[in-house]
Amino acid sequence: MEENNSSEVAKDLDEETLFVVSQTFKALSDPTRIRILHLLFHKEMSVNSIAETLHLRQSTVSHQLRFLKNLRLVKFRREGTTLYYSHDDEHVMHMLKQTIDHACHN
Amino acid sequence: MEENNSSEVAKDLDEETLFVVSQTFKALSDPTRIRILHLLFHKEMSVNSIAETLHLRQSTVSHQLRFLKNLRLVKFRREGTTLYYSHDDEHVMHMLKQTIDHACHN
């Protein structure tokens, strides 16, 4: 008689799962990325407008957006030379929102 | 007429909130800490048994447990010279579990 593997005995996690999970949380572990994702909660924004709004260098924002894009947490659409970024992972955004609500009492 | 602050306009997050949120996710962003917390899902465990189970040095486990304890993600009880650690934050453990389930298809 076997138990369902998610109960009773904790198997060690396989390497791929560990990597994906740790990378996901790493994305949310940096104040700059949190601020960027927080901006993208309700609307899409261009790289420059994100930079201006948050008082960050264009280069800094672009680097962090690449990080988030690699994890498929954001996506973009092009309009001329402007790239509009928006969030692309409901689960992660929900976790972020909940944790922010939990942390700040506004 | 003011909107509820959580709608329409995204205010920038205050520094304290950013710190708390980023630290919370940082706790979950390291494979070693994930493995430790994963072990503590269902039971309490001593430092040495965690180290043995995960094939880690006692020192490594102790350092990471201190990190987790500072964030109040784990607590411990003493029995003689042995300290039994267990998880102490349902919200964080729930996020971790969900993200693991989402990442691995076992």
Place this chain on the structure above:
DNA sequence: TGTGTATATTAGTATATATTCATATAATAA
């Protein structure tokens, strides 16, 4: 073709982090 604008990339640097070894502390038993 050139010019201007928006974004991406590269390389360098400073800081943060995880691990390890060696040692310290704490509780217990003999």
Place this chain on the structure above:
DNA sequence: TTATTATATGAATATATACTAATATACACA
């Protein structure tokens, strides 16, 4: 007391990370 066991701590090191300045690329338009 001394010895033993379990855990914590401090210092050193290697790696990872975030930011910046400078430059490259991509697109639009004259």
